[in-house]
Amino acid sequence: MLRIAVTGAGGFLGWHVRVLARALGWPEPVVISRGDLFDEAALAARLDGVDRVLHLAGVNRGDPVEVATANVDLAAALARGLRRCVTPPGAVVFANSVQAGNCTPYGDAKAVAAATLAAARPDLIDVLLPNLYGEHGRPHYNSVVATFCRLLAEGRAPQVHEDRQMELVHVTDAAARLLGVPEDGSWDPSMPMLRIGVRELANRLAAFADIYRNGEIPRLVDRHDVRLFNTYRSQCFPAHYPLPLPRHADSRGELVEAVRAHGTAGQTFCSTTRPGITRGEHFHLAKVERFVVLRGSAEISLRRVSEDTVVRFQVSGDEPVVVDMPTMWAHKIVNTGSDELFTLFWVNELFDPARPDTYPERVEAAEPVPAVLA
Missing domain, CATH: 2.60.120.10 (Jelly Rolls)
Structure with missing residues (x-):
């Protein structure tokens, strides 16, 4: 049972981390707000002696300058707080991205953020995350899966403008990896990927929606089918019930x-x-x-x-x-x-x-x- 501290706890990944920690029976995480991050003394006090710090806070979309600056500044603020801790946290984990260092504002900022944290904690656990999907994702922001599910829940058809291959991981599996828990339930910290094209994804979700519209359960052949279906259902609730x-x-x-x-x-x-x-x-x-x-x-x-x-x-x-x-x-x-x-x-x-x-x-x-x- 670990005591953890989380930045970005109110975001998509942060909420799933807190839910999984609750399922594990762990204490409520110490939530580090943006205000906490930029108050060095207060931040150090909140981080002092925790077992694990998860840095999830960041900016994924928006003005390129803001995306680049915010991700670096957030990591730098956390690094300053870590250096001031009287009792350093047991582990520091960074929710990085497979896009790190890819010569985009976001990717390069994530690479700089990782280096900044590693300078404060050479034992930094740097986790490169692919595209995440799951329940209650924010449409048009967190994931194309969330966007497609919301459109289908509203009775609209997803539009595929560019068909490409994606690698998707369910967000609970990513949370398990960040928390460092073994596979012992409805999660897998090895983060099994779903490799799928955008058009195939749209068609699969549309087939789920078409069958479920009448209350029938679609054929769910593997863990990703179940989780995609649950993601779709999360966008339907509560407006579509009872059926x-x-x-x-x-x-x-x-x-x-x-x-x-x-x-x-x-x-x-x-x-x-x-x-x-x-x-x-x-x-x-x-x-x-x-x-x-x-x-x-x-x-x-x-x-x-x-x-x-x-x-x-x-x-x-x-x-x-x-x-x-x-x-x-x-x-x-x-x-x-x-x-x-x-x-x-x-x-x-x-x-x-x-x-x-x-x-x-x-x-x-x-x-x-x-x-x-x-």
Whole structure:
């Protein structure tokens, strides 16, 4: 269990680093703001004695002069603070880029930043990151994946102006590499890459969106398919939910098509829940999970990890609907009726007790809770 400090904690990579640290059960990171970076004494005090410093702060896009200057200045400020620490941090890690030194303002600034930090800490862990994608990326800024997913979520078609090969890494795998944790869950610090063309990426995401539009689960053949699908779902939530289900009725009764999965393995289970009882209070990093209330009434509530806003859905077996749990959102279901609640759950993978991808987290408050599987 490590105590870490993070610059750029509010960014795309920074949020995923904090989520993974929370899943690991580590203390809340020490967040180093831009203001902290340029207050040398305050910065040294905040960095003093931590186990690991992650330098994620930077500027990726914008005016070329600003991009170059900001990345160098941020690294220089951190280097000054590191030199003033009474008890130096155990390790310093720089989220560098594979573009470092490529004769662009951004690439050259990242190379200078790395050299600046290495002068203060010769044991600097310099991690060259490729293009990152993942849940809640900022469209038109963080990744073409985020941009395509947002367009598809809005019912628009991605436009491919230049088809080229890309190397993509899911941001949780990058976070695991930066945190220095072994592969022991829904992440892989070796950062497995997806090599894919821009047009092929657009077509794959469009196929996911087309199938999911009706609540059906697309075929997910590997870890990158699952994570691309989760990235798309993150751009859909919460506006696209709940999803209505096809219902068929005749003199015998009713039939509800709760899960239609296109060649995707999974596990289905059902539960009964007494009035007033809660199930859930956890989040997942990778698995796709579906809730369908078939009898009774309930409230499904969700909160994005490290944020405060709670999203709530009132659901009933009288009108069955789908609410799929987005990854990295704490969620729970509460029986709000006077009768027993009957709920169908579906996940895209068989439950593995050794790697459950289930992390305790209250929806209404941030403190951890005892593990509950469903």
